[in-house]
Amino acid sequence: MTFLKPKFGHPRLPKNEHGYTVKDYEGAISTLCAGCGHDSISAAIVEACFDLNIEPHRVAKLSGIGCSSKTPTYFLSNSHGFNSVHGRMPSVATGANLANRNLIYIGVSGDGDSASIGMGQYVHAIRRNLNITYIVMNNGVYGLTKGQDSATADCGSVAKHGVPTAFQAIDMCGLAIELGATFVGQSFSGDKKQMIPLIKAAISHPGFALLNIISPCVTFNNNAGSTKSYDYAREHNAALSKIDFVPVGKEITTDYDHTKVNVVELHDGSKIKLNKLSPEWNPHDRLSIVTALHEARQRQEILTGLLYIDEQSVELNDLINSTTVPLNQLTEQDLCPGSAVLEQINAGYR
Amino acid sequence: MSRINDFVVRFANVNGTGSASANFLFAKAVFRMGIPVSAKNIFPSNIQGLPTWYEVRVSEKGYLARKEGIDMMVSVNPQSFKQDIASVKTGGYFMYDCTKPLHDHFLRDDIHFIGIPMMEISNREFSDPRQRQLFKNIIYVGALAAFLNIELNVIEQLFHEQFKGKEKLITPNVKALNLGFEYAKAHFDCPLEFRLERRDLVGDAIMIDGNTAAGLGAVYGGATVVAWYPITPSTSLVSAFESYAKKLRVDKETGKNNFSIVQAEDELAAIGMVIGAGWNGARSFTATSGPGVSLMSEFLGLAYYAEIPAVLVNVQRAGPSTGMPTRTQQADLISCAYASHGDTKHVLLIPADPAECFEMTADAFDYAEVLQTPIIVMSDLDIGMNDHITAPLHWDDNKKYNRGKVLNADQLESLPNWGRYRDVDDDGIPYRTYPGTHPLLGSYFTRGSSHDEDAKYSEDAATYVRIVDRLIKKFNTARQIIPRPQLYQKQQQSKIGMLFFGSTMHAAEEALDILRDNGTPVDAIRLKAFPFHEDVKSFIDGHEKLFVIEQNRDAQMRTLLINELEINPSKLIKLLNYDGTPMTADYILKHIHEYSFQPTN
Numbered sequence: 001m002t003f004l005k006p007k008f009g010h011p012r013l014p015k016n017e018h019g020y021t022v023k024d025y026e027g028a029i030s031t032l033c034a035g036c037g038h039d040s041i042s043a044a045i046v047e048a049c050f051d052l053n054i055e056p057h058r059v060a061k062l063s064g065i066g067c068s069s070k071t072p073t074y075f076l077s078n079s080h081g082f083n084s085v086h087g088r089m090p091s092v093a094t095g096a097n098l099a100n101r102n103l104i105y106i107g108v109s110g111d112g113d114s115a116s117i118g119m120g121q122y123v124h125a126i127r128r129n130l131n132i133t134y135i136v137m138n139n140g141v142y143g144l145t146k147g148q149d150s151a152t153a154d155c156g157s158v159a160k161h162g163v164p165t166a167f168q169a170i171d172m173c174g175l176a177i178e179l180g181a182t183f184v185g186q187s188f189s190g191d192k193k194q195m196i197p198l199i200k201a202a203i204s205h206p207g208f209a210l211l212n213i214i215s216p217c218v219t220f221n222n223n224a225g226s227t228k229s230y231d232y233a234r235e236h237n238a239a240l241s242k243i244d245f246v247p248v249g250k251e252i253t254t255d256y257d258h259t260k261v262n263v264v265e266l267h268d269g270s271k272i273k274l275n276k277l278s279p280e281w282n283p284h285d286r287l288s289i290v291t292a293l294h295e296a297r298q299r300q301e302i303l304t305g306l307l308y309i310d311e312q313s314v315e316l317n318d319l320i321n322s323t324t325v326p327l328n329q330l331t332e333q334d335l336c337p338g339s340a341v342l343e344q345i346n347a348g349y350r
Numbered sequence: 351m352s353r354i355n356d357f358v359v360r361f362a363n364v365n366g367t368g369s370a371s372a373n374f375l376f377a378k379a380v381f382r383m384g385i386p387v388s389a390k391n392i393f394p395s396n397i398q399g400l401p402t403w404y405e406v407r408v409s410e411k412g413y414l415a416r417k418e419g420i421d422m423m424v425s426v427n428p429q430s431f432k433q434d435i436a437s438v439k440t441g442g443y444f445m446y447d448c449t450k451p452l453h454d455h456f457l458r459d460d461i462h463f464i465g466i467p468m469m470e471i472s473n474r475e476f477s478d479p480r481q482r483q484l485f486k487n488i489i490y491v492g493a494l495a496a497f498l499n500i501e502l503n504v505i506e507q508l509f510h511e512q513f514k515g516k517e518k519l520i521t522p523n524v525k526a527l528n529l530g531f532e533y534a535k536a537h538f539d540c541p542l543e544f545r546l547e548r549r550d551l552v553g554d555a556i557m558i559d560g561n562t563a564a565g566l567g568a569v570y571g572g573a574t575v576v577a578w579y580p581i582t583p584s585t586s587l588v589s590a591f592e593s594y595a596k597k598l599r600v601d602k603e604t605g606k607n608n609f610s611i612v613q614a615e616d617e618l619a620a621i622g623m624v625i626g627a628g629w630n631g632a633r634s635f636t637a638t639s640g641p642g643v644s645l646m647s648e649f650l651g652l653a654y655y656a657e658i659p660a661v662l663v664n665v666q667r668a669g670p671s672t673g674m675p676t677r678t679q680q681a682d683l684i685s686c687a688y689a690s691h692g693d694t695k696h697v698l699l700i701p702a703d704p705a706e707c708f709e710m711t712a713d714a715f716d717y718a719e720v721l722q723t724p725i726i727v728m729s730d731l732d733i734g735m736n737d738h739i740t741a742p743l744h745w746d747d748n749k750k751y752n753r754g755k756v757l758n759a760d761q762l763e764s765l766p767n768w769g770r771y772r773d774v775d776d777d778g779i780p781y782r783t784y785p786g787t788h789p790l791l792g793s794y795f796t797r798g799s800s801h802d803e804d805a806k807y808s809e810d811a812a813t814y815v816r817i818v819d820r821l822i823k824k825f826n827t828a829r830q831i832i833p834r835p836q837l838y839q840k841q842q843q844s845k846i847g848m849l850f851f852g853s854t855m856h857a858a859e860e861a862l863d864i865l866r867d868n869g870t871p872v873d874a875i876r877l878k879a880f881p882f883h884e885d886v887k888s889f890i891d892g893h894e895k896l897f898v899i900e901q902n903r904d905a906q907m908r909t910l911l912i913n914e915l916e917i918n919p920s921k922l923i924k925l926l927n928y929d930g931t932p933m934t935a936d937y938i939l940k941h942i943h944e945y946s947f948q949p950t951n
Contacts, residue, residue, distance in 0.1 A: 057793060060630070060785045073795060073807070080785035082629060083797040084622070085652050091577075091619040095626025095634060096785070098575045098610040103630075103786050121622070124615040316612075323606040327574035328631035328784060332751055334608050335572040337598040339745045345566065345594075346742040349556035 017053040025050045027074040037189030037215030037230075038068055038137045042075045044192055045106065045135075048199035049076065052247065059104045060096055064089040064118055067144055067217070068110030068137035076106075087118025090125035093132050094316070100326040101317045104203060105132040111152040112142050115170045119151075122172075126179040126208050131315040133202040133209050136172050137189075139217040140228035147220035158225035172212040173307055174293045177286055182313035183209035184289070185306045188233045189216065194304060197245035197272070201306065204245075204266045207313035214302060227300075238301035240292070241283075242275035264309055274306060283309050353544040355385050355410035357421040359494070362434045363487075364427045366398030372487030373404035374737065375508055376494060380408055381557050381739065382504045384549040388414040388856070389737050390932055395582065395675040401430040412551060414739060415857035416932040421544055422497075424490055426468065431456055443542065445493065447486070464538060466493050471529050476522065485526035492530025496540040499547065502531065556742050560733035561637075563704035563743060564663050565590025567711030568635055569598060572751050573661070575634035576611045577623035582675045583731040584637040584665035617642035621649040621662065628659040629796060631756070631784040633715045635661035640669045640682045643689060643726075650724050651690025652798040654821070657771070657780065659718035659754070663711060663727040665734040668930045677930025678731035680852055681902035686726045687880055687910055693818060697721065697828050698880035700728045702855035705741040706878075707733060710833070712745075719754035721828050722782060730901070732853040732932045755781040762791040769804040770794040771817060778824030829881040837889065838862060838874035846942075847893035848874035849922075851907065853932065854899050860935035861942070872942075880910065887915045890922075897925045897942060901933060 013021040025046040030039050049059065056078035063069035065086035072081045084092040093107050114122045114136050125134070140153040152172065153165040176184050183205040185198045195213065202209035214233045216222050222229045227236075241262070248269040262274040262283060274283060282288045289308045296303040323330075359376070363369035370391070380387040386409050394400040407417045422443045425434045431452070438444050440460045446452060448465025457463070472486040495502055506524055513519040534540055565587045568576070578588045592611055599608045614620040620636045627634035638646065643664055653660050666682050668674035689696055697717060699710040707729055714725040755775075762768060762783065768791070771780045780803075783792035794805040801817065802808040838848075838859075850858040855876060865872045875889045890896055890911070898908040905924040912919050925941050927933050 055789055057786055057789045062626075078790060078793050080783075080793050081795040081797075082626070083795065083799065084625075085648055085798060088618060088622045088649065091614065091622025092626035092629070094612065094619075095575060095577060095623035095628070095632075096630040097626075098612065098623065099627040099630035099632030099634070100784070100786065120615050121619055124619065128612070317610070320610055320612070321605075321607050322610045323601055323604065323608050325608075327608070327610060327627075330572075330574060330608055332572065335574065335599070336570055336745075336751075339747050341598065342566075342570070342743055342745045346554075346556050349558045350554075 016050055018055055020050065020056070022046060022050045024078060025056060025076055027072070027077040030071070030074040032067060032070065033219045035218040036067070037139065037213075037217070038071050039074065040189040040192060041135065041137055041195065041213055041215055042071050044195040044199055045075045048196050048203065051196070052200055052203060054104060054203070059106060061106045061108065062089050062093045062096065063108040064110070064113035066110040066113045066142070068108055068215070069113060071108050071137070087113050087116070088121055089113070090118065090121035090130065094125060094128070094130050097131055097316065098322070099328045101131070101322070101324070102326050106203070107132050107134045109134065109136050111136060111138045111140060111150040111172075115151040115172060123175070123179055126176055126181045126210070128316045129182055129207040129313060129319065131206055131208070131317070133199065133211065136210070136212045137215040138172065138212055138228070139215050139221055140226070141217050141221040143217050143220055154227040157227040158223070159221040160219070160223055164225075171293065171297075173210065174290065176210045177289055177293075177308055181210055181308070182207040182310040184308040185209070185211045186213070186302070186304050187211060188214045188237050188302065188304055190230060190234060191237065191304070194239065194243060197243045198306060200245040200270075201243070201266065201272045204268050204270045205309070205313065206267045207310075207315045233302060236300055236302050238296055238299075238303055240276070240278050240281055240303055240305040240307065242277070243306055244273040246271040246273060264311060266311065267313070272306060272309075283307070284311075354547045355408050355549065357408055357544040358417050358419060359406045359408075359422045359424065360420045360437070361404040361406075362423060362425040362427045362430050363402050363404070364429065365394055365396055365400050365402040367487070368484045369402070369426070369487050370404065372491050373406070375505060376491055376500070377406050377737065378508055378557065379500050379504045380406070380546060381552060382508070383501060383546055384552055385410070385546060386412040386414065386551055386739060388416070388739065390416050390732070391736055392931065393676050401427050408546065410549070410551070413856065413860045413935070415860050416934050418934050418936050424494065426486065426490065435461070445490065464497075466490060466530065466533060468530070471533065472526070475525065475529060481522065485522065488523055488526035489530035489533075492527040493534040495527070496531045496534035497538070497542050497545070499541045499545040501548065502527065552739060554742050555739045557737050557739055558704045559586070559735055559737050560701065560704040560707040560729050561587035561665060561735060562590040563740070564637070564707040564711040564727065564729060564734070566594055566743065567708040568661075569594045570708070570745055571712035571715040572633045573635050573715060574609050575624065575627035575632045576609065576636070577614050577620040577627075577634070578611075578636050579614050579617045579620045579638065579642060581617070581639050581642050583667055583735045584639050584642070584663065586735065587637040587663055587665060617645040618649065621646040621660065624660045624662070625649055625653050625658050628653070628718070633661075633719070633751075635663065635715070637663040637665065639665050639667045639675075640685070641672065643682055643685055647685075647689045648691075650696065651692060651694050653724045654690065654694045654696065655798055656796050657722040657782070658796070659722055660724040661711070661714045661718050661727070662724060663729060666728065666730040668928070674930045676731070678853065678932055679901045679928060679930065680728070680730055680854075681906065681928070683728070683902070683906040683910060686728060695825055695881070697723060697725050697832060698728050699725060699833065700851045700878055700880070701733060702852055702876065703733060703740045704738050705743060708743045716752040717828070717832060720752050720779070720831070721824060722754060722779060723824070723828075728852060730853050755779060757781050757783050757787070757792060759788040759791075762788050768792065771801065771805055771820075772803045773820050773823070777827045778820050778822075779827060825881055829883060833878040834883050835878055835885050835889070836876040837885065838876070842873060842892055844870075844872045845894045846872055847889060847896040848872050848899065849877065849890070849896050850874065850899040851877040854901060857933040857935045857938055858899055861938040864935060864939060865942075877907070882911070882914055886911070890915065890917055895921055895923055897923050897945075899925045899933070899938060901927055903928045
């Protein structure tokens with residue numbers, strides 16, 4: 001069932017530049033378990049889109065199958081949504097993006113959806129630098145099928161079923177960086193302050209923007225011994241930086257220490273202000289983040305924040321030299337060469 | 351007895367030695383002399399070193415099917431000498447490279463052996479090793495010109511066209527051609543009793559393969575998004591689309607492409623991209639073969655249930671599993687008609703030649719968008735990869751793309767109760783919107799899970815049944831708009847009938863002619879699409895027994911007919927060829943004859 005939320009809100013709710021209130025970015029009432037990390041991520045998406053002044057209908061939200069993939073119903077009800085097949089959201093999003101490059105694409109997936117059944121599509125979407133905000137709601141467990149380990153469950157981690165995971169975990173961020181991802185962020189669903197600027201930056205990034213968000217499963221993987229529980233994530237969260245997103249046209253007003261603060265200007269003119277907490281790490285240096293991720297793993301820490309960004313990112317449509325006009329707006333005149341040309345072609349086969 | 355323009359020549363080569371272009375040169379020269387010709391490439395799934403054959407039938411009567419019985423074998427592959435010699439008809443000719451002598455045990459006394467020292471001549475006249483290899487092939491074409499009366503200037507003209515921009519290659523090619531020609535003239539009686547004579551029988555026909563025609567059809571049909579994964583025998587279809595799109599679809603001002611092609615990581619991703627693009631309002635397609643269809647099945651079910659346009663060209667090859675990747679079959683009928691789990695049915699278009707590959711692929715985009723469902727074009731390796739004489743490709747400039755029921759912002763505002771899956775027009779086809787159409791109206795959630803008329807998730811029993819029953823209604827609408835079958839009868843004249851489709855058309859039409867000439871005319875029907883038009887049912891009802899001709903082991907079309915039209919199975923006689931080679935009229939006639947003489951119980 002989908003429960004409809006009441007549409008009315010407080011008459012003095014603040015409006016953004018397009019005259020929308022935050023209510024206009026909400027979706028249906030969630031049917032996920034009470035306390036599910038995914039709902040916090042949905043709420044962060046709502047707030048980020050409201051703040052960014054995105055018109056909801058300019059967004060297409062896509063997902064695969066699983067608890068995470070249900071969430072697009074719970075945000076942006078004025079956007080078209082596509083709940084595709086298990087592990088195959090990246091391909092559907094690729095086709096959609098090729099058809100209309102002018103929309104904003106938000107892809108939602110989970111650890112089962114992206115790290116197992118959809119691993120092939122995940123890595124190839126990264127290779128192609130598909131222009132999408134790709135959110136992995138990562139809880140290390142299969143929720144809808146009642147609690148099996150996923151491929152991101154850490155070796156030795158124990159979910160509700162009580163048996164420690166025997167196999168090595170797939171690190172979605174490390175993998176993305178190896179594959180040449182142009183934007184990699186990691187966060188925790190309990191840290192809204194970090195998630196919202198990260199989502200804004202990811203949406204503003206032209207290319208594949210991965211947000212791997214640890215999002216605990218309260219029902220099957222929130223117990224002692226799990227490395228994807230709320231308690232564990234809070235205790236082991238190691239933020240690389242404090243992140244602020246500065247929209248286009250807004251100046252960075254506060255004074256900052258240039259040795260500690262890194263300002264990244266995005267393609268559309270917006271900026272990310274990173275207050276570095278780790279001196280060795282440089283968000284433009286792939287190698288430094290690979291090292292940082294490995295070291296954090298040894299320390300049993302979850303590295304969060306914007307891990308890597310390539311400001312020179314060139315997205316798929318430009319990599320293959322596609323027209324700037326959305327392909328779905330081209331007409332017979334643009335597409336059909338006509339009978340005279342066909343007659344010439346026929347002559348070539350005589 | 352002299353036979354003019356009626357014989358079969360088979361070439362036996364080693365693949366990867368440049369023989370394909372020499373053999374094509376021969377077939378094209380016959381075509382240029384105004385004589386109907388058909389060529390079948392019988393090749394291995396391999397790049398270099400294995401036996402490959404090219405079979406050319408010349409037919410004054412215009413029959414384009416393959417014909418059994420080889421009048422002349424041109425053999426330059428010692429690997430396959432034994433079987434090649436055995437396959438020549440009694441009284442036929444075996445032309446071979448006699449640079450090395452033929453073993454006595456190969457000899458047959460009922461055929462003629464023609465030794466041409468191809469390699470010796472080539473080595474003597476040319477110095478570059480690659481040229482020696484290539485010109486050996488041209489030398490045998492020259493010899494054939496002498497034996498069969500091919501006009502040398504026709505071949506020379508083809509050289510000029512082939513080597514436009516590389517003119518220095520023309521002279522050595524002409525030299526090689528003449529070397530073969532002169533050797534044959536000097537050492538043998540030329541021409542043979544079967545040979546060519548110029549005619550004017552091909553009219554304005556063209557010689558093209560079905561994959562090129564289908565790729566062009568996709569350009570004309572307005573495809574903008576192409577996602578694919580390489581697989582024989584469909585690869586050349588996407589290559590053709592790409593090469594024509596690069597010529598015809600690049601914006602002159604910006605230099606940017608009015609199309610996007612992505613080579614996907616696998617067939618699952620390929621069809622996923624096609625569906626994503628179709629959902630977002632771009633005309634999109636993929637091309638694949640049987641193994642690809644298996645991988646695409648889950649997505650095809652999604653597109654069926656969520657009602658998303660998609661076009662898939664299936665260039666069928668011999669299955670099951672990897673099967674014979676370079677041999678032809680029509681063995682994906684059931685797997686395509688009912689692709690995916692649950693109750694699914696898909697619209698199939700079944701072209702019989704390259705002209706129909708063009709037309710049906712172009713039209714498939716209209717059907718897909720009008721019907722909001724996947725359309726599968728069922729080509730096969732024989733049509734797709736062999737050069738066929740076919741009607742010139744035709745396009746009507748007055749034709750407008752039919753984008754189907756898509757609502758724009760103004761229309762949405764005037765409709766108070768729009769719902770994505772509401773059957774407003776009572777034809778089973780709902781109205782859709784593209785993402786981004788209107789700030790507040792027209793958004794909906796597309797899903798492969800059960801949904802109601804407003805696209806909301808629902809597990810309500812009655813709602814589920816309403817939606818899947820409407821899909822049947824839509825399928826019945828499809829039945830009315832997709833291509834009708836072709837009837838071969840002026841009036842009902844026979845008790846038995848013949849039913850065929852796709853690439854067996856030429857063989858079946860030839861068989862019909864022979865039956866008619868023998869005084870036993872048979873009515874026939876050629877299927878062009880699935881679901882079946884009512885004419886198919888009435889044709890079957892009007893005949894006592896019907897031969898269902900198909901290229902698969904399990905009589906899949908017969909099964910579809912029984913299943914969809916509730917035909918009594920005993921009426922439908924299987925006439926099956928599934929060895930991977932194209933059908934022949936002789937094969938059809940033999941089986942009809944055998945059946946007719948079977949004692950009835």
